[in-house]
Amino acid sequence: MKKFNLKKLFIYINVALILSITLSFIYIFFPKLPDSLDNRLRDYFFTIRGEIPTSNNVVIVDIDEHSLQELGQWPWPRNKISKILKNLTDAGVTIIGFDVVFAEEDNSSPHKVLKQLNIKKDNIPNYDLDFAQTIASTPTILGYLFELKKREFLNNAAPKIPAIYIEKNKQLGKESLIKGVGTVLNIPLLQDNSYSSGFFNNIPDESGIIRSVPLVISYDDIIYPSLGLELLRILLDTDKVYINYDEEGVSTISLANIEIPTDRYGRVLVNFRGKEKTFNYISANDIYNNSFKKEEVAGKIVLIGTSAAGLLDLRATPFESVFPGVEVHANVIDNIIQGDFIYKASWVDGANIFIIFFLSILIVLLIKYTPFWMNPVISISFLVLSLYALYKILFTYGIVLNIFFPIATIILGTILATLFDYFYEIKQEEAIKKKFASKVSQEVMNSLLKDVHSNEFQAMEKEVTVFFSDIRNFTKISEKMKDANKLISYLNEYMDPMSNIIIKYQGTIDKYIGDAIMAYWNAPADVDDHADKAVLASIEQIESLKALNKKLQNDNKPLVDIGIGLNSGTAVVGEMGSIGRSDYTVIGDAINLGARLESLCKYYGSKINISNHTKEKLKGQYILRFLDLVKVKGKEKPAEIWQVQGKGEASKELKEELELHHKAIKLYQNSKFKEALEIFIKLENNPEKSNKKIYEIYIQRCEDFIQNPPSNFIGIYEHSTKG
Template sequence: MQGHRVHSASRRFFKRLGFSSAMAVFFGCVLGLLVYLRAPQHGAVRGESSGWGPSGLVEGARDWLEGLERRTYDWRVLELGARSERPDEAVVVAIDDETLAEARQDDRPGVATQPWPRQLVGAMAHRLVEEGALLVLLDLPFPELSPNACVNPKLSPGAISSDDSAFRELLERESGKALLSFSWESQGSRVMPPTSRLWPYRVKVGTFPSSSEAHARAQSVLAVQRPAYVMPAGSQVEVWGAATDEADARELGSRLGVPGAAIEERRASDDTFRMGPTDLFVALAEVHVEGLDPARLVEVRQLQHPVAPLLGGGAGYGAATLSADPDGVVRGIPHLVAYTARDGRHVLPSLPLAAAMRLANTRVLRYAAGRLHVGDVYSVPMDASGFSLMRWDAPTAGRGSRGSLSRSIRAWNVLLNVFDVADERPARFDNDLEGRTVVLTRTAGESGHLRHTPIGVETPGGAILGQALANILRSEGISRAPEDYDLGLTVGLAFLGAFLALSLSFLLRSVRGVLLYLSGLGLAGAGYTAAAFYFFIEQRLWVAMAGPLLAMVGAFAVTTVYAFRNEQQIRDFVQMALGRYVSPEVARLVTRDLSLMRPERRRMSVYVCDIEGFARLSEGMKPEQLVSLFNEYLLEMAAVVRSTAGQVDKYIGDSVMAFWGAPVRTERHAHLACEAALKMRAVLADKQDAWEKKYGCRLSFRAGVDTGEVVVGDMGSELKSNYTVLGDAVGLAARLESLNKVYGTYVLVGDGTVLLAGDNYVFREVDRVRMKGRAEPLRVHELMGRKGELSTQQQEQLALHAQALTAYHQRHFAEAHALFERSAITFKDPVSSVYMARCARYIVTAPPSDWDGVHGEDDVPSTPAAA
């Protein structure tokens, strides 16, 4: 191989080894870094920055990779849900569309209005506890004072006119059994309390030994829409209420049950101890967590908490906010968030976490080794930002309000029980709530109550809270592998991909080898996927899949390209050696797959054409002109064959033989052969004027196409070989080419070609011929053109020809003669002229009674057999 350096196999191996190692380091480090810098799972803003972070293109690539990773996570979640049982620890009581429809038709006071009076909601919570519920989680907002008044004195003891007071009284009857929800936002500006300059006086409303008692008294001040001041006084705590003047201060003291209380002017230093509704709420709701840095929690900017009259009274508080990932899917819940007030940062719990603390009868939370411990009873996986991935105990949310939980109950059933008991009748529904926690939620009206989760695009928010509570009560959840762990896996798989490409590159020399080569990569990827799936299902551990697999595929692909190019010198040598006897296309295929040289039977399409009147043409031209014209003609014909993925077999004088379907297999070989015939006619039409001007003649050709089973492969002797075909289809194609002279046609095809290509091309039956040596007659067809491209005249010609041919085969020769004559005159159709002569003969001498319309072999011209 002149002009090329051929390195030894060992040297080529070490070159590939060095390159593959470099690619493994590149893909492992790049994708590993993106995996390591993964975005927060819930997309919220962290409390503090690590000092550096990705930006621009790196951030976009990281987010794209994390999006792919979330898809693999969702697949694993669904598979885990299919292996789980729906939990029954939590039950959803849903204010759904059916409940509201029933309520609109009810005549009891307040039932038909929305929202319901809070007295009804409180009565429902009280009833749920009486039916055995351990806790009632009210996933309903109460951020403003109720616009309603009490609607049913039977539901609340005593003469209570305020809806909020009635609601709080009902909650106090079940102290410790009810939890109110609040919501938060991590974006936007912080809402500041009203200015203190409106309250120049303060009145003392009590002195208490502890902050908890002081907070209860401060709530009574806040309930009448006044700021409160909680001020230390030695070992005790004083509570003061704000007033506009001294008369207002005396009135406030009397209203709160302390007539004659001390009144003082407000000092500027008093604002340090001022307590608004939000301050009181934070003091009541906050929790303390050992082992967790509050600075790493999600920093919330705004709180939407229950209105001041509802604060206290033994109720618990928890956030019902569900944070979605950047793709809008809720995959977990932030159990802890941080809120910064004047006196520092406070940690607030989620509603499921607050419920678990009540059920465990503890206020102690401890974070250690990636798990949040609720006392010594429960624990749940949680990251340092307070976010916990949820385990979904069902593969789909299904219909209704239960989500992934075992049960849900219509709120209307509970409300009817409330009315039955109030009217001293037995409750009509047995809701089976003994020992279970209830989530009272709304699923009707607003789409915001339905969230997109891995198990469904419309999962009720209350059901999500119930599933999160079930996770805590079962001490289950999903843990995500640490960033450095995923980084190590990504680098490791990058080296695995490079190793596979390096060690299996010898398989690229054949089609079967390429399949095995790619199968190696597929098996490695499937193995890692199975391992990641196992850890997720059995260990509840989410390890990265997208980044490591992409690193493996990237290193594998680049190493493969390099190895392929590194062997280009060897392939060039093979092509040069084989190219002396076979076409370069075949040589390239043989280089990759030597089995192509072995003969095999295959269904293919064969094409034979020659120049019409070539012998006459060659006699009147100079040899140089003849060869030049012939070379240009063959060049154009070969280009058309190659453009349609065909193989030029050989040139025999002025004849060209080509085939489709080998070496590259295709099921459209008949289509391609027909397309080549049409393109050849178009090319000749374009070249006629130039050839006539240059050589003084015009060319036309006749062609035959047939489809059938042939033997294809490399055939010949040691001195000369050729990749060619043998079989009946070759001879029939040659015979069809010869039959064009009988009918005056240009392209005739056999039945097999029409059967495969009839969906895209238009053919007309020309004749039925019984060939020599064949028992069955052959239907001969003419290729007319592509479907949808025939002119109106051609369509009329086809219709008339079909009508005439039908009459001919029905022995209506006079009618057929007239129709063929009309076609011959109108369309200058030579085939019709042939049939006119036959019909004239049959009109005079009718064919025998067993005549089948097949033209006898004696009328078929003899042609040389095609090899």
């Protein structure tokens, strides 16, 4: 889990808001392309859902290929259609609707043929008249078409409607309904003999697919019903239909006790039951020949239409690209009967925009606070969950929410947040590199960059080995070098190789204090064997002074002599300072002791002083000399001071010297000052001695204690000054 960062949180929320506002702007002002993609995604939902049962109240009488082969090419003589209507009525149908328009007279009618031949006879059959009488005597509702685009030779006649259409809460001057500009009606003889009629316009969307059907169309400021709506109105025996408006346009259409939700244009979104022939189809030829089961149509709504390809009434729907137009109307009627509508409520736009904002902020924040590898998991999980939720909302509650924009929000939110995260990581890496490039080794740098959101920079207690070094007699050197530039150049000649050695051994340079260097190991990144690495770096620094001093001597510059102090212990490490001005450093008693050990190098005549805390952690082999058990200024607890004289095994002479030294130290600590003094004098007289100052110190102490024996000697020497 990534750590909390208020500034970064603010930036990420702004990214989410910008994405949300951009997508909302497209949703509101440029909906065409997203709507097309959204519709196609919803089509997949229908495919996944598959077929669902119909109410079994609608039957389609199909003018199919078989009927055309048996009864002849279309249009059939009207007497054949009359026979179909009579057979259906005799079978007990409830109502019949025509998804066919009879816009021309029957040219095959005998009276029409004889008239064209100028032959006059009485009692010649008139198929149109007979058909009109059949329509009048059967529960038949005719169909017609509205012309929706201006063209030449438009018919301006209008059908009669035996109902009142009332518009409720309509805003003045705001027109929502689809407007017809002309009509394609049945011939007047038929139209006038029908109790009623309804239009059967199926209007595809911009992708050419039928997804919605208008229930009402406005023509010459009069509202006309669709075939399906009119069939149901007649069955419900109501003469009033209410068109209910809200601020967006049409919201519902009410008849009797049924309220049909529509879009703002009065169109019902079709909840298709399935593929072609989900409804019961009966061949028109079987009806004509009376070779069908009467119970299949008894008490049912019958729609007469065609599935024959040559009659051009095939449409594309979400389920398939070839779908009889008559079955679209069957689906609409069945939707209204069962009440399982799908619809876009007036509040849907607000809900869609809310979903965009909610998902955008949620996705961006989740990506911010989870590991990088979780990004695709989060994205895929939210895509699956969102699609499942939208699917359930569509088919359980019938509410049509936008599918495209939630998907786009999740994908774009993931990409943007991931890219931002990536570039933010780069920025963090650059900040770390800038802060530590000259202070730590490449290994430590790589460790820090593995996870820039780790807790490495938070203030914490951590075991470290601290390093202090200082140039001896630097005050005198600086006084002699009066030119500041030359002094800085001289210091850089020393600091550069010393710093490189610290970094080589994975140390972190804390700061340069004039001629002093402060460094530490095991922070900010963990360093294995940090005490050993600190000691090895110190030894190499002392050894490197030989080459440096040789060069300085050749350049007539002062030689460099340094003292180094090392201590290991728990310190507080982390970013410290004021707001806007801070540094990564270490503080605590362990650090202070390290500084005291460095300053005591002068006193003990040593180059490298380490505490017993550092000595106890060493794993390598080193040449060590016990110097003292002391209380340094400001400390109550005593610490052992050890001199590091090299690594590996000591020479025979040095080994013998150190053995005698430590023997004398034991005698001294046991208050056997005379015996200790003898050894210290012997060591001090050795011309090859490796530390002249230490023997002088202990000779002086032994002599003092012999003359003035201490009452309770415990071997602790207390330093009252820093050095």
